[in-house]
Amino acid sequence: MQEIKVELTKNPKEKPAPGAPLPFGTIFTDHMFIMDYDLGQGWHDPRIVPYGPIEMEPSAMCLHYGQSVFEGMKAYRAVDGRILLFRPDKNMARLNVSNDRLCIPQIDEKFAEKAIEKLVSIDRDWVPSGEGASLYIRPFIIGVDPHVGVHPAHHLMFMVICCPVGAYYPEGLNPVKIYVEKNYVRAVRGGMGYTKTAGNYAASLKAQDEAEKQDYTQVLWLDGVERKYIEEVGTMNVFFVIDDEVVTPELQGSILSGITRMSCIDMMRHWGMKVTERKISIDEVARAAQEGRLKEAFGSGTAAVISPIGHLKWGDVVMEINKGEIGPVSQKLYDTLTGIQWGKVKDEFGWTVEVQ
Structure with missing residues (x-):
């Protein structure tokens, strides 16, 4: 495993005061991780600067x-002061899935995990302790060849930056309003929808802008073929509680x-609940909403973490879900997941990793 060189800042930034607002993705910590790739040399020169x-x-x-x-992941300050990561191995495995689709050389997943742990350890004082706050971690890889021509990059940079954050949505855990997109599509099978790549998010901007103009928080996408x-x-991702079944779109x-x-x-x-991954149409x-069988809807x-959906707008149809209130499944998932992440609930699944 390569040695990670460390250069500490000589000009540390002022950290947000305890309890101060932490708008998502605007304040960054003192250090970042960088590693280079060159064709014939592979990934090399890992460093924290x-x-x-x-x-x-x-x-x-x-x-x-x-x-x-x-990728997007978080570090949490547990109630006993420990710093915890949540399933970082899954994030690094998914990063390599995206790498494969975008013709980016595979990273050493274990090494990348250790690099992230080291970066978070160095910037551990930036991990907030306020209710619902965490340190958001953004690993990313970009092709940097100085060349205008379409081919897989021969020179790339793998970087990790971090920012302390509060709730992602202004509504917090209050149910959000979601707009069902009918005119635009984001992805199709065979494309890049299953990856975390910039183009997927660029494709969503137009619909997101339209949703915000109608006072809706986010867009719910339909399939790109049959719509x-x-x-x-x-x-x-999205879940629906219909009768006694929890349904989520299949991968x-x-x-x-x-x-x-x-x-x-x-x-x-x-917990013994019936969860089905399958196709589900709008x-x-x-129909389930009209018949009173749609008990809850939520995003993850x-x-x-968990964001209950209180209103769903599909054309002229506006569905109010669970009277616009958070439901018991959403609440239990949120309480248990965040409980594990912040060390308040026993981690029965072995999902958390302590940063030393």
Whole structure:
């Protein structure tokens, strides 16, 4: 395993005061991790350096052809002061899935985990302790060849930056309003929908802008072919509680395999609940809502953890779910997941990793 060189900042930044607002993705810690890739040499020169601008030529391929992938994960300050990561092995495995699709060389997953642990350990004083706050960790890889031409990059950078954050949605755990997109599509099978790559999010901007104009928080995407099967929310996987069954769209190549999604499914099945991964149409959800059988809907993701859905707008149809209030399944999942992440609940599953 390569040695990670460390250069500590000589000008540490002022940290947010306890209890101060932590708007998502705007405040960054003192240090970042960088590792380079060069064809014929492989991944090399891993280092932790002061956070700051990077030098890149205007012809860098990532700026023109979008060869970039990323992950999203968090570090939590447990009630006893320990710093915990949540299933980092799954994030690094998924990063390599994205790498494969974007023709990016595979990373050593174990080494990447250790690099992240080391970075978080160095910046451990940045991990907030306020209720619901955490340190968001953003690993990403970009192609930096100074070349205007379409081919897989021969020179890349793997970087990790961190930022202390509060709740992702302004509503917090209060149910959000979701807009079902009918005109635009984000991904199709055979495309890149199952990866975390910049292009997927660029494809969502137009619909997100339209949703916000109508005072909706996020977009729920339908499949790109028949425009009727539910896929995912822009930043979350999605679940529906219909009668006594929890239904979530199956993974078939056009939606992201969420780490929180996986954890929710494992947890609910552990509790003896009926959880089904299958195709589910917006018509089925609308019928269930009309018949009073749609008991809950919620999203899951690293940023929001669990986000109950109180309103779903599909064309002229507006579905109010559970009277616009959080339901018992959403609440139990949120309490248990965050309990494990913050060390308040025993981790029966072995999902947390302590940062030394």
